[in-house]
Amino acid sequence: MPTAFGDKLVIAISSRALFDLSDSHTVFERDGLEAFAEYQRQHEEDILEPGEAFPLVKKLLALNAEKTRVEVILLSRNSADTGLRVFNSIEHYELGITRAAFCGGESPYRYVSAFGCHLFLSTHAEDVRQALDAGVAAATLMLAGSRRGDDGELRFAFDGDAVLFSDESERIYKQEGLEAFAENEKSKAKTPLSGGPFKNFLKALQSLQADFPDGDCPIRTALVTARSAPAHERVIRTLRQWGIRLDESLFLGGLDKGEFLRSYSADVFFDDQQSHCHSASQHVATGHVPHGVANEPKE
Template identity: 65%
Template sequence: MEGEVAALQAEAECDEPAATPSAPIRLVVAISSRALFDLSEAHRVFEEQGVEAYHAYQVANEGEILAPGVAFALTRKLLALNDKLGERGRVEVILLSRNSSDTGLRVFNSIRHHGLAIRCAAFTSGASPYRYVSAFGAHLFLSADRDDVRQALAAGCAAATILPAPARESVAGDEQLRLAFDGDAVLFSDESEQIFRAEGLEAFTANEVASARQPLSDGPFKGFLLALRRIQALFPIDEVPLRTALITARGAPTHERVVRTLRAWNIRIDESLFLDGLGKGPFLAAFDADIFFDDQEHHCRDTLGHVATGHVPHGVANAG
């Protein structure tokens, strides 16, 4: 958001010690202030008038509570998992922001007002905060800044650009967290997508049928999916408070390799939809996903009207 200094000047704040090897199972999600709250007006001031005007605007509006952003409802559900986990596990949400701690005070005032249990933060005064993703042990990084997301992905962390959309309102009594993923270049590598783009559908299908028993390589979101699975495993199967779905354009017979890959990883996906090229939006709405992750921008544009969407700028679809 803010480009006050070229060199990194980070201020990390946390009122709790780092986790130890004996700590409960952890799920850590890092999120930017523009993904969590609606900072569109403040960002407009920054882009049109510069750093000093932005600083003055944020300080002058410190007492004005920010409205929820695209990932606000997701964040609330993530943190609500702690009520069910008890001592068995813990979900942490970390704020990573290009604000300084001075201009970020409005963000923390809003966090407190909305009752979000976010205690750790890194304010980098204009520099990219992606380098703190691994320092905090984050399994996922969500940001409105595409460059920060690309750098986090290159560093080996699951990351997605939260696309602009109206914030979703939470439905009273709906506490289950539902996360949906595309397959190739998200959960899996883009090795098969490369064949599709270079040689076409027929070559892609022939390769997948011939390689059906050869697991696909890891994609950027495999580690995050494993972390979710560890949380799920703490609950009886009929009481799990989070649900996952694979929603892919693949259809039969190319589905078999995906099924066998997940089996080889010892990962259970709660719902798998093989759509054979059908639009994903209506199916995401039916699943009632809190967020969907896809590597292809045109799919993301199609799903925005249905669910919060994170674009994963990874793989051949995002080359160049």
């Protein structure tokens, strides 16, 4: 990580995740790049409406009230010229975002590692896949059916297999069924799972939590998994071996996750399976993690 950021949590966000750019994107798809650029210049003084990631980014930046703990980087396929509208909107909403990469139509994923980011959020699925391939936690934000109110607390929720953990156990489930999966997890209960794409982000979050006084931390984390007993033990022992503590753990045994995420009041939930993401997005902001066996092309 760049030394200038020290031990800050560094989040990269695409312009279309931060703001609602649907109007200009429609122009781009219908009329091409030149028409898009002209549209942005004509409307550069028009303030953009918040996008899917806006409430999350606002809460993250609020953690900097006493000291700078979080750095948010804007990564955009716009050029600097067409991106002026985005920066005008950042200034309007008084968001503390000062660093950006405008890539003139190219994918900005290659700057995720250069900035030392712990997490990349985008609405462009291919950019997300490339960031994951580069070893950075990343997710494609989906349109949410509702948004959580702003009570000052920041709540993250994570699926287990193929997100926090590797997909090694999920592969057994997909290939051999639930009974073989359960037997494997029982026999390997004391063997820690390998880390998944969001392990390092969760560790960075825990470090951020530790920077607040005991009993006064505005960040909560939760595991929301389809696992149930006896497959729970391996998860608990893995997290213990990693030295990671989650505030809440929900072992749902295949129950729909949406209502539980609403009850937990997640600001964002990360899952590798599209079906779970669609269900969750009716209740909370949701990021699809295109990683693991569930996202491999079917033969």
